[in-house]
Structures are given as structure tokens and as C-alpha cells.
Amino acid sequence: MAGSGRMYTSTGCGGVGVGVGVGVGDDSSNSLSVFIQSQKRSCSSHSLDASFLSSRPSPSAFLGSRSMMSFEDVNRVSGSTRSFFRAFDHDENGDDDLDEYFHQPEKKRRLTVNQVQFLEKSFEVENKLEPERKIQLAKDLGLQPRQVAIWFQNRRARWKTKQLEKDYDVLQSSFNDLKNDYENLLKEKDKLKSQVLLLTDKLQAKEKEGSENNAELCVANEADQAALSEEQPQQKPINVAHESVSEVEVEVEVEEVSKVSSIVVGKQEDLSSAKSDIFDSDSPHYADGVHSNSLLEMETGDSSYVFEPDQSDLSQDEDDHKLIINKTVLLPTYIFPKLEETDEDYSDPPVTNSCNFGFPIEDNAFWSWTY
DNA sequence: TTGTGTTTTATTGCCTCC
DNA sequence: GGAGGCAATAAAACACAA
Numbered sequence: 001m002a003g004s005g006r007m008y009t010s011t012g013c014g015g016v017g018v019g020v021g022v023g024v025g026d027d028s029s030n031s032l033s034v035f036i037q038s039q040k041r042s043c044s045s046h047s048l049d050a051s052f053l054s055s056r057p058s059p060s061a062f063l064g065s066r067s068m069m070s071f072e073d074v075n076r077v078s079g080s081t082r083s084f085f086r087a088f089d090h091d092e093n094g095d096d097d098l099d100e101y102f103h104q105p106e107k108k109r110r111l112t113v114n115q116v117q118f119l120e121k122s123f124e125v126e127n128k129l130e131p132e133r134k135i136q137l138a139k140d141l142g143l144q145p146r147q148v149a150i151w152f153q154n155r156r157a158r159w160k161t162k163q164l165e166k167d168y169d170v171l172q173s174s175f176n177d178l179k180n181d182y183e184n185l186l187k188e189k190d191k192l193k194s195q196v197l198l199l200t201d202k203l204q205a206k207e208k209e210g211s212e213n214n215a216e217l218c219v220a221n222e223a224d225q226a227a228l229s230e231e232q233p234q235q236k237p238i239n240v241a242h243e244s245v246s247e248v249e250v251e252v253e254v255e256e257v258s259k260v261s262s263i264v265v266g267k268q269e270d271l272s273s274a275k276s277d278i279f280d281s282d283s284p285h286y287a288d289g290v291h292s293n294s295l296l297e298m299e300t301g302d303s304s305y306v307f308e309p310d311q312s313d314l315s316q317d318e319d320d321h322k323l324i325i326n327k328t329v330l331l332p333t334y335i336f337p338k339l340e341e342t343d344e345d346y347s348d349p350p351v352t353n354s355c356n357f358g359f360p361i362e363d364n365a366f367w368s369w370t371y
Numbered sequence: 372t373t374g375t376g377t378t379t380t381a382t383t384g385c386c387t388c389c
Numbered sequence: 390g391g392a393g394g395c396a397a398t399a400a401a402a403c404a405c406a407a
Binding site for chain 3: 129131160
Binding site: 108109110111146147150151153154158 | 378379380381382
């Protein structure tokens with residue numbers, strides 16, 4: 001044992017190296033040697049070991065036979081007899097062993113099963129030890145108060161370790177869950193990304209087609225305008241104005257599509273950063289189903305991007321002028337209704353609302369990350 | 372029986388609280 | 390300043406495979 005012991009005089013414990021205290025209690029007539037000799041005569045080697053261990057006949061523990069005998073039923077249930085005390089099983093040199101024992105420095109001895117059970121129960125009630133309880137427990141168990149305090153201290157340390165292991169397991173499993181979610185969302189994102197590219201190509205093709213028609217219309221309008229100007233020179237040509245607006249709007253639409261595309265496609269970094277936010281998923285930020293729309297508004301600067309089922313018909317069998325549609329509905333209908341064509345079946349989600357575009361509500365985190 | 376890893380008991384030094 | 394808690398550590402006791 002390294003160094004000198006810390007002396008706890010106030011608790012009355014002897015600590016290491018206090019000296020052999022023999023029978024100073026109410027049953028002081030029972031000297032240590034008498035006690036041991038009687039045990040040797042009446043007990044098997046095991047019970048001798050048990051009784052001896054339970055009463056902790058260490059130099060510091062033998063401060064009185066009262067504490068020595070106060071704890072009942074001290075059979076040591078488990079444990080081998082490989083301990084130091086096996087020496088007492090040999091009758092022929094028992095006295096020599098006793099002398100040898102008491103000239104040896106203090107040895108550690110484990111508490112009995114019953115002592116430990118008693119302490120465990122007490123620990124369950126309260127894991128901190130007030131002085132009164134410590135004294136009482138020490139009395140009940142035939143231990144030094146200091147031993148009880150040390151046991152509680154070590155027990156608290158073990159409890160803390162176990163608790164940390166539990167916490168670690170919980171965190172580990174929740175991390176794995178979130179990791180799986182994240183990987184699924186990445187896959188989903190890639191799918192959407194390719195869809196956006198496809199639709200952008202489509203849109204550009206339509207735009208090309210539209211401008212060709214516009215050119216034809218312009219030629220026709222010029223002829224009309226010439227005829228009309230002859231009749232009503234003051235009147236402004238309505239069709240021309242209409243068509244010039246159409247051109248502008250087509251441009252606006254293309255810009256908006258690329259804008260939204262970049263929002264969807266260019267959010268790879270956001271997903272990465274969202275990784276670190278995963279651990280804050282309790283935040284209402286991620287539970288807000290409307291949040292995605294709000295973010296989209298912020299990105300586009302247009303509060304009119306409310307993705308509702310669009311009544312506009314963008315099919316090609318309509319007049320080409322139908323291409324020019326209010327931008328408030330054009331983009332969503334170009335991009336999102338096509339989701340129904342994907343492998344994923346969103347047609348019958350478990351829970352949906354008007355803000356999650358038909359995605360299962362639990363997938364809303366995706367939108368929080370993407371937008 | 373022995374070597375080795377684990378558990379338990381105990382010590383030490385530092386810190387906080389009263 | 391003393392009491393008590395905690396982290397780190399030592400060392401004995403114990404379990405178990407070879």
C-alpha cells in the first residue's frame with residue numbers, strides 16, 4: 001500500500017495501521033484468539049472462513065466484538081477458499097499462521113454477500129450517505145463507518161460508469177437511426193435532382209418552340225397592325241402588347257425554373273451542414289411543416305409560391321399562349337406534380353398535409369434541409 | 372497450478388461547501 | 390479549516406482458461 005493512510009479520526013475509524021484492537025466492547029472477554037480457536041473447533045473450513053471474513057478480524061476491524069457479531073447470517077455464499085484465510089484450515093500450524101497473520105500488514109477482505117446485499121438495498125433508497133445513516137449501517141453490518149463510506153463511494157462510481165454506458169448506447173442507436181434517415185434522404189434528393197434536370201430540359205424545349213411561334217405571330221400582327229392603323233391610327237395594338245408581355249413572361253419563367261432548380265440541386269452543402277444539425281432535431285425548427293414554404297419564399301423572394309394542386313393546364317394541346325401562365329403557379333406545377341411519376345408512391349401517404357406536397361409527414365425534414 | 376483479466380476494496384490528492 | 394465527494398489509481402481478491 002503506497003504512502004501513509006489518510007486518517008479519519010472524526011468518524012472513529014481506525015484506518016490502516018491503527019493497531020490490533022482486541023475485544024474492547026461489551027463482550028470484551030472474547031479475545032481474538034479465543035474467537036478464532038472456537039471457530040476453528042466448531043466450523044468447517046468454509047464457515048470458518050465466512051465467519052471470519054464477515055467480522056473483518058483485521059487489526060483495525062477488531063475494535064469490539066459487538067460490531068463483530070452484530071450482523072446475522074453471515075454465511076459467505078460464494079467465493080473460493082483461495083484466500084489468505086485458508087491458512088487456518090491447517091491444524092498443525094494454526095498458531096503459527098495466526099502469529100504470521102497478525103504480523104502481516106493489513107489485507108483487503110471482501111464484504112460478505114449479505115453485507116453487500118444490505119448495502120445495495122440501502123444504496124437503492126439513497127445513494128448518498130448522511131453521517132447518521134453511515135453510523136447506523138456500520139453498526140448493523142459490523143463494519144467501520146469509513147468502510148461503509150468507501151463502499152458507497154465506489155458504488156456511486158460504478159453506477160456512474162453504468163449510466164454512461166447506457167447513455168452511450170442510447171445515443172448510438174439514435175445516431176444510427178438518424179444516419180439511416182440521412183442516407184435515405186440523400187437518395188431521394190438525387191432522384192429529385194435528376195427529375196429537375198429532365199424538366200428543365202423540357203421547359204427549354206417548350207421555350208424554344210414558343211419563341212418560334214411568337215415570331216410567326218409577330219409577322220401576322222404587323223400585317224394586322226398596318227391594316228388597323230389605316231382605320232384607327234390612334235388605337236394601340238392590343239395583340240402586340242400582349243405578345244411582348246408574353247416574351248417577357250417566358251423569360252421570367254425560365255429564370256424562375258433555373259432558380260428553383262438551383263435551390264433543389266444546389267443544396268448539397270445544406271444537407272452536409274444539416275448533418276450537424278441532426279442532433280438538434282428536437283428543435284421546433286425541424287418539426288415545422290410550414291417551414292419549407294417559408295424558406296422557399298425567402299429563396300425566391302416571392303410569397304406566392306404556395307404549392308397547391310394546380311388547376312392550370314399546361315398540356316401542349318392548348319394554345320401556345322397558355323405557356324404564359326401566372327408565375328405563381330407555373331413553377332410548382334412544372335416541377336412537383338411530376339413527382340407522382342417517380343418510383344416512389346406518394347399517392348397515399350400515411351399522413352399528409354397541405355404543406356408537405358404529398359410526402360409522408362415524417363419526411364418533412366427533407367424539406368427543411370433542402371430549402 | 373499458473374497466468375491473466377476483472378472486480379472489489381482502499382488510498383490519495385484535489386475540490387467544494389459550510 | 391474540517392468534512393465529505395470525486396477521479397484516478399493501487400493492490401488484493403477473485404474467476405477462469407490453458
